Amino acid sequence: MAITTLSSPDLDSLITRAAEGLPDVDAERVARAVESGRAPGASHAEDLELAVRSAAALIGADPQYSRLAARLLARLIHAEVAGQGLTAFSESVAEGHRQGVHSAALAAFTASNAAALDAIADDAEDDRFGYFGLRTVYDRYLLRHPVTRLVIETPQWFLLRVAAGLAETVDEARELYDLTSRLSYLPSSPTLFNSGTAHPQLSSCFLLDSPRDELEAIYGRYTDIARLSKFAGGIGVSWTRVRSRGSLIKGTNGNSNGIVPWLRTLDASVAAVNQGGRRKGAACVYLEPWHADVEEFLELRDNTGDEAQRTHNLNLAVWVPDEFMRRVEANADWSLFDPKEVPHLTDLWGERFDAAYAAAEAAGLARRTVPARTLYARMMRTLAQTGNGWMTFKDASNRACNQTAREGNVVHLSNLCTEILEVTDDETTAVCNLGSVNLGAHVTATGVDFAALSRTVRTAVRFLDRTIDRSYYPTDAAKASNAKWRPVGLGVMGLADVFFKLRLAFDSPEAKELSTRVAEEIALSAYETSAELAASLGRHPNYFETRAFDGVLHVDHFPGTPTWQAERWAALRARVAETGLRNSLLIAIAPTATIAAIAGCAECIEPVVSNVFKRETLSGEFLQVNPYLIEDLKRLGRWDDATRAALLSSEGSVQDFGWLPEELRTLYRTAWELPQRALIDLAAARMPFIDQSQSLNLFMAAPTIGKLSSMYAYAWRQGLKTTYYLRSRPATRIAQTTVAVTLPSEADAVACSLENPEICEACQ
């Protein structure tokens, strides 16, 4: 890949110019690194790439190097595009269309509005990107020429392509581009990848009901999943209907091997689907904990034991009824069933499930009975050892769901990221289109700018709704259900940025109140917009099957919820009664891993994992330094080599920095240092305003069964619908290279030679 069209061969002056306005960047240091690392005979483009990486390697020295690296990379990208003779957005689309990359519709729209669209893209907006964001965009999002593999769009053309792919007019394209180019809002990755292309699969998530308990149905599901995976969708699939090990197979008079061999096949199938080289296929399997194979299911991700019983590519989630948690609390027994004997259980929730479950027990249908806490401990062990086996709660998920008002409409599972809750059945694949508001971009000196937030939400919801019509659906079951329910999932990212900007500790009452108010504003604005869309475009066809049609909004399931905008809620109710809603569901907080990288903000509703850490992605590894902390350290005159080294030694914790004001130490606690109760409380407080769910990761550096079982029981008692990964930390780590050696102190030695090593804390 040779680029020979860079205008200036003088790399030094290029670096110097890119460093303008970055006072803490030493351009000469980067130039020296390039000089020392330059390969003989390297092209100018290779040297520029080396300059990018040399600047990026210094991000730990100062976060401003991220901006420098991004500017140099932007330069590289623009040269690559210009080298193909592409000088405007319309030319890029025309060329892409000739190569079969862009859709005919976008090509026609662009051709008839070329000048107006070309004028929208503003290269100056490139400067909003940090290095990690722009590298991610360059490596994975910019469209490439199918033969040369060179990128044929600049970062701004990419955002405009996404907007124009969803727009009907130039003004609409501008409206969405204005949000995305300022990184105030980003649609989810599938929309960013595919909008305006010849394969516009724009949806993030697909939820498939369990295959029926028969061979053809199971193989049919494999095919569905492969098709949906191919175009970058994440898969959730239940396996609860499939009979358990030892169950009689009538046709052959043999006994079933249970669900594990089927899931092995699914594992291989998912791994085989590569999403256009951009990421691997991914699926999460849901199982209800009364299924008799649940223990083997929980071991599928273990890295020891029989490989024939392992599925390293599948994610696992447990779809837990309240009755199970009650039995755990009561320290009672729990019965395991073969679904062939109790096929109705998976279609029931709440009191009807409780009654049916008790009846099945009374009828002696259980294959086995175990102490509920024994099974619960196994679930916790799986979470601790693999992060998988997500706890998701069946009854809470159904009880408040707008889609479950009518008999037969049941939520059977969540999705790959546990934020989508939609009904499925054998013929219906639930789909969701997602996008996330960057909350950090809606903060002024005095606080959150609620008016701006509301405007962003209104635009976002209209385009999410449009996405439903513009998307290509890989299966008919997905297309049909999305047309009927028209669900969307508007989420957020950068909540931690808001707290840093406003100096609110993550676990403070003020933070909880603000986060809840933000959730309320988003819900209100989203519902108002959906009602407006219903007035102009019509209600979604299944509106009459929803709780909203019955006059019950999601928030009504949570009596006593504080509200700051009672009048708007009243007006909204009146409006919905009149117009209905365009969308059955509107809010879901997705994990935003990749789009938060692009926007350069913290992921969704999460605290930061450390003040210095690296992100590992398909594009490589990226050092992340908390810019707010560094600002504070600079203000205190303490951002020096000693502090940098101390921060690395402490793995990004400032808790032992005795010289740092306590207020700052509190503010900059990492996810490992915050009480997890606070994360759960924040999630529970905003839940009345989240009609689907939230991808809530929990963090525990050194998990024990006791702590985990208390934590997840608390999450359930707080009424959370779902939780996501348990993040934990390795027991040992790589010896640090760039940190000066410190010899173990005498105090450590004394502590370690205590007689009872089991309680020796010094080495834990």
Next chain:
Amino acid sequence: MTVPRQRDRQMLLDPGMDLTLRPMRYPDFYEQYRAAIRNTWTVEEVDLAADVADLAKLTPGEYHLVKRLVAFFATGDTIVANNLVLNLYKHVNAPEARLYLSRQLFEEAVHVQFYLTLLDTYLPDHDDRTEAFAAIERIPSIKQKGDFCFRWIDSIDSLDELRTPADRRSFLLNLICFAACIEGLFFYGAFAYVYWLRSRGLLDGLATGTNWVFRDESMHMSFAFSVIETVRKEEPELFDDELTAQVTRMLEEAVDAEAAFAEDVCGDGLSGMNTADMRRYLEYVADQRLARLGMPTRFGSANPFDFMALQDVQELTNFFERRVSAYQVAVSGTVSLDEEF
């Protein structure tokens, strides 16, 4: 249980076969053993599929580097395992220390298996494979490193018991060689190449497996250093100027051997990776090892590889992109509903 008075005065390198775990003389060794167990990983978890596609993208210079690197890996861990069995296990006379060494031996076996799998995947051609596995004899730059290792393995080959201070110094030199020079320098050189590739978004599978290998190697090194510290506390007289001089010379030789390897690996230089920078990096690492041993540093070089900062911080992986290695095994406890979290 009565404790034989004699045990109170027994030292780590005293000959014998101590079998008594209670009361435990070196609980820190036992803790290291337990920490290692919590970090169990298997080769099957490493996904090398994407690497094969990357290999096709490499320039000839980069491909040469990768081939040399895996050729070194092919035998590196086997040598370490052999020395552990032949020279270390018999002389470190505490059952809790031997527990750790047994665990280390298992880890070396996993590493050997990982690099075997890697070579089989990277080198589909059988002749290339034979060549790579014969590297220790055929490729001069690897042979030189091998000779260095064998010289120190052989140096205490004839010692059945560490009776005299001279015996014990010989043993310490062997231990320091394997911790500071082989695991702590040769492997850290290899590590830098892998990270350099990784910083360019290449060979994700190699980087993943190598990350896990290095987490283990760091533990091995740390264990060896804690053995050395223990001996220093018990027998400070062993650590004389002569030993310091010998260790310094040994590290100089190791740097030279690894720098010669770098010359072979890097050729005329690759973008961001060349012999001169690698030598400075090795000198910098060698100084760190000397500092860790409480000895004066020798080289005074600064680290030229800024990208190595990436391996010093905790990782956060997008689960859909790479396998997450941050989990522990052997998590303990029982269900309770009212613990703090």
